[in-house]
Amino acid sequence: MSIKLTSEDALLLVDVQNDFCPGGALAVADGDAVVPILNDWIAAARQGGARVFASRDWHPQDHLSFAERGGPWPPHCVQDTPGAAFHGDLALPEDTVVVSKAAQADHEAYSAFDGGELAEQLRAAGIERLWVGGLATDYCVKASVLDAAQIPGLEVHVIASAIRAVNVSPGDGDAALDAMREAGAILEDAAPA
Ligand code: VGL
Ligand code: ZN
Numbered sequence: 001m002s003i004k005l006t007s008e009d010a011l012l013l014v015d016v017q018n019d020f021c022p023g024g025a026l027a028v029a030d031g032d033a034v035v036p037i038l039n040d041w042i043a044a045a046r047q048g049g050a051r052v053f054a055s056r057d058w059h060p061q062d063h064l065s066f067a068e069r070g071g072p073w074p075p076h077c078v079q080d081t082p083g084a085a086f087h088g089d090l091a092l093p094e095d096t097v098v099v100s101k102a103a104q105a106d107h108e109a110y111s112a113f114d115g116g117e118l119a120e121q122l123r124a125a126g127i128e129r130l131w132v133g134g135l136a137t138d139y140c141v142k143a144s145v146l147d148a149a150q151i152p153g154l155e156v157h158v159i160a161s162a163i164r165a166v167n168v169s170p171g172d173g174d175a176a177l178d179a180m181r182e183a184g185a186i187l188e189d190a191a192p193a
Helices: 031-048 118-124 137-148 172-182
Strands: 009-014 051-057 097-101 129-135 155-164 186-188
Touching: 009 031, 009 137, 031 051, 031 129, 031 155, 051 118, 051 137, 129 137, 137 155, 137 172, 155 172, 172 186
Parallel strands: 009 051, 009 129, 051 097, 129 155, 155 186
Antiparallel strands: none
16 A cells, blocks of 8 residues: 655654764664655655655753763764764755754753644644654654644654664563554554555
């Protein structure tokens, strides 16, 4: 089965950044495997007139989630560094809406909806279906999908082949899938047309 996107669809590419890919500061195993799959979805979005949103983790150097401040993570996705850049093979359209998050030192934000205008932008654009892929399944993908699932009238699809988990504890990725399903998101195995 294949899926056709229209102007009532939007793609949300979550944190497809160098630091979350192999060789990066907070590498997700096989993280870069999502890139070619998401490129197919981007192509389908362009063809169908669907909007593309790309979130990025965008931390100041002294972000509270970093180990030196007692947080759980090594420094990653520091603003304006190569690690914070989108993966070089990700074929983002010129009119991609970039959503930066966790850009303040004393606030953590895993969800692309946290503190920004994304929900309002989707509403204003008349988006009825949101397609989500990216990194990491058990953090920013999960948090973004759970928030999206709360938006009235928005159908939320998770592109199952285009997400990868950090798995700080074994099973975190699978638990995230369950949580997203329970929230009403549709785990999508189909490919774009
Ligand atoms: C993320 C850990 C720390 C993510 C961001 O994008 O999933 N994970 N910061
Ligand atoms: Zn982060």
